Amino acid sequence: MTRDDALSVLRDALARIAPEVDLDEVDADAELREELELDSMDFLNLMVAIKERTGIEVPERDYPLMASLNSSIEYLTAHVAA
Amino acid sequence: MPSLGADMESGTIVEWRVAPGDEVARGDIIAVVDTEKSTIEVEVFESGVVEALLVGEGEEVPVGTPLARIAPAGAAATATTALVGSPLVRRLAETAHVDLAALRGTGPGGLITRHDVEAVTQPSPPAPAPPVRVAPPPPVRVPPDGARPRISPRARRLANEAGIDIDALAAAAGDRPVTGADIEHTAPAPKKVDKGASMRHAIAQVMARSKREIPHYYLSHAVDLSRAMEWLDATNAARTVADRILPAALLLKATATAASKVGEINGVWRDDAFVPSDRVHLGVAISLRGGGLLAPCIHDAGTLTLEELMAALRDLVERARAGRLRGSEMSDGTLTVTNLGDQGVDEVFPVIYAPQVAIVGFGRVTERPWAEAGMIGARPVVTATLAADHRVSDGLRGARFLDVLARSLQDPGAL
Numbered sequence: 001m002t003r004d005d006a007l008s009v010l011r012d013a014l015a016r017i018a019p020e021v022d023l024d025e026v027d028a029d030a031e032l033r034e035e036l037e038l039d040s041m042d043f044l045n046l047m048v049a050i051k052e053r054t055g056i057e058v059p060e061r062d063y064p065l066m067a068s069l070n071s072s073i074e075y076l077t078a079h080v081a082a
Numbered sequence: 083m084p085s086l087g088a089d090m091e092s093g094t095i096v097e098w099r100v101a102p103g104d105e106v107a108r109g110d111i112i113a114v115v116d117t118e119k120s121t122i123e124v125e126v127f128e129s130g131v132v133e134a135l136l137v138g139e140g141e142e143v144p145v146g147t148p149l150a151r152i153a154p155a156g157a158a159a160t161a162t163t164a165l166v167g168s169p170l171v172r173r174l175a176e177t178a179h180v181d182l183a184a185l186r187g188t189g190p191g192g193l194i195t196r197h198d199v200e201a202v203t204q205p206s207p208p209a210p211a212p213p214v215r216v217a218p219p220p221p222v223r224v225p226p227d228g229a230r231p232r233i234s235p236r237a238r239r240l241a242n243e244a245g246i247d248i249d250a251l252a253a254a255a256g257d258r259p260v261t262g263a264d265i266e267h268t269a270p271a272p273k274k275v276d277k278g279a280s281m282r283h284a285i286a287q288v289m290a291r292s293k294r295e296i297p298h299y300y301l302s303h304a305v306d307l308s309r310a311m312e313w314l315d316a317t318n319a320a321r322t323v324a325d326r327i328l329p330a331a332l333l334l335k336a337t338a339t340a341a342s343k344v345g346e347i348n349g350v351w352r353d354d355a356f357v358p359s360d361r362v363h364l365g366v367a368i369s370l371r372g373g374g375l376l377a378p379c380i381h382d383a384g385t386l387t388l389e390e391l392m393a394a395l396r397d398l399v400e401r402a403r404a405g406r407l408r409g410s411e412m413s414d415g416t417l418t419v420t421n422l423g424d425q426g427v428d429e430v431f432p433v434i435y436a437p438q439v440a441i442v443g444f445g446r447v448t449e450r451p452w453a454e455a456g457m458i459g460a461r462p463v464v465t466a467t468l469a470a471d472h473r474v475s476d477g478l479r480g481a482r483f484l485d486v487l488a489r490s491l492q493d494p495g496a497l
Contacts, residue, residue: 020238020371037371039424040328041399047323060318060326 001054006076010069013049017042028069054080083137083147085201086115086122086412087377088436089288093117094142095149104132106152111408113149118284120376121405122412130154146202148181174199197353233260281374292436296351297472300431303484305491306454307447308461313494329447330421331392333464335497337442338362338383338391340487341417346475347468347483348417350437356474361385365418365435366395368402377435378407379415388497423447429465439471440480442487 011023018036026035033043047058047066056079058066066072083093093115100112111123112132133151137143175182175194180202185194233241241260310332318326341348341362349358364383368376378401380386380394401407417438422430423446430443445465452461466487470480490497 018371022233022238033424039369040330041396044323044326044328044396047326051323057323060315 001077001080003073003077006073006080007069009050009053009076010046010072012053013046016049017045023069026069029071031067032069032072033067050076056080083115083143083145083149084124084127084409084413085145086117086124086409087119087288088291089119089284090117090145090412091287092142092144093122095137095139096121097139098135100132100135100150102132102134105155106130106132109410115409118280119374120370120402120407122407122409124149124409126152128152128154144202146180146185178202195353278373281370285375288436289433292434296434296436296439298434298469299472299477299480300467300469301477301480301484302429302465302467303481303488304450304463304465305488306452306461307464307491308452310491310494311447311462325389327388327392328395329464330423330444331388331395332491332494332497333421333444333466334364334366334380334383334395334419335386335388335391336487336490337417337419338364338386339490339497340483342384343486344479344483346479347440347470349439349474350416351439351471351474352437356439359416361416363414363416365415365438366398367418367420367432368399370403376402376407376412377415377418378402378411379418381410381414417442419444423464429467431467432469434469434471439474440483441469443467443469 014021014023014036018038021036026032032038036042038046043063051057054076056076058075062075065075086093094117095113096116097114098112099114100106100110106112106126107129108127109125112126113124115122115124130152133153135150137147137149143149174180174196175185178199180199182194182199185198185202307329311329314327314329314332321327341364342360345358346356348362349356351357361382362384363379363381365377365379368378370376378398380391380398383391383394386394398407398411415435415438418432418435418441420430420432420441421444423444425446427445428448429445432441432443434441443466445467447462447464449460450463451458452463466484468480468484470483
């Protein structure tokens with residue numbers, strides 16, 4: 001999976017969870033949960049959407065690795081086979 | 083027009099889901115109503131055949147106004163009969179020219195009480211002129227090719243409030259992003275709806291009333307969550323994402339369990355008396371992304387398994403944000419939980435959601451030094467708070483409730 005693919009997965013998922021947010025205006029290295037005001041239910045829904053799109057199940061212990069937009073992209077590109 | 087929560091004075095029919103001649107069964111959704119806070123799906127309270135719709139789509143009417151005439155199933159077309167609590171209630175209604183058939187009884191078995199009649203005949207003090215209402219804005223359409231219209235967050239908000247099609251605007255703007263000024267030029271001024279202001283007004287009414295009428299007392303209890311979090315981690319590690327359980331669901335379950343064990347916390351205050359409930363319809367404070375707050379309930383939360391409760395919570399949050407809650411979820415709550423843990427606060431001292439008589443608050447789960455059996459260690463801890471109605475319970479009873487809640491979290495597998 002390329003960085004663009006990963007970004008598009010996150011973009012689609014977040015468009016449903018936080019429809020009013022323009023991801024282009026989000027600091028890609030900031031805490032996603034704070035930046036987008038996601039609560040734990042939103043974050044879980046993000047993980048569910050990622051599973052549906054990519055098949056990857058992010059274990060809870062890896063949640064800290066999904067903290068920002070950039071780190072999430074890195075995580076997905078590293079864990080999803082091309 | 084049913085009362086969909088203590089803060090509701092009127093409602094607008096957005097959509098009828100039935101037509102004259104349709105058969106309906108108790109609990110069916112018959113209409114979508116817009117209140118100050120949200121759009122709500124309204125259920126019918128009796129079975130029968132719809133004879134006539136009395137309020138048109140787009141019309142705003144006060145709570146208590148008859149919406150439709152329904153002929154009881156199997157009977158010849160007659161006026162609906164109402165269950166009335168006492169002759170006094172019937173007299174009150176006659177004097178005030180209130181149509182009893184149009185009221186929803188809140189007493190046992192749907193009985194209409196004096197309170198129900200008074201709620202209609204004694205409106206709250208005159209409110210400032212209500213904002214002009216229109217149907218809720220259509221959802222933002224994303225073009226099928228996946229291209230997103232370029233639009234600033236402010237412009238998107240303005241467009242949503244004014245019910246303007248963003249895609250059409252983006253097309254008109256061409257290569258340039260859509261800005262707030264575009265919306266202001268397009269938006270027909272008189273149609274402007276300020277949902278934020280009406281939400282604020284509704285919250286102001288019910289919270290001011292609660293603080294005016296309910297003598298609150300507050301208790302707080304730090305709860306060791308090490309066993310609960312270990313159990314959750316182990317449980318979730320073996321599960322697919324969609325089946326994972328959030329700490330919030332565990333806290334709801336513990337609250338429902340304690341509410342069914344300790345009296346005087348679960349129920350409502352009505353006609354100058356406490357009406358206890360043997361079922362726990364657990365309200366959940368849900369903040370909306372656009373601002374504001376709803377507290378719909380999960381019916382019979384005390385009898386649901388943890389998995390069922392988690393599924394119910396996900397469903398409730400999703401529907402609250404989509405404006406698809408049901409009337410009974412807005413009006414049946416017997417105890418509410420507010421969880422501000424995700425916002426990082428340590429504890430919350432909430433305001434009771436009248437006519438309920440207590441509210442439970444949770445702060446964030448955070449690691450703290452904790453002493454047990456002469457040893458100090460770092461453990462995940464949450465502070466549970468209780469605000470309760472002193473007319474109904476005393477501090478001792480409230481303390482007992484929080485103690486039972488905390489203990490139940492020490493044996494999470496049994497929840």
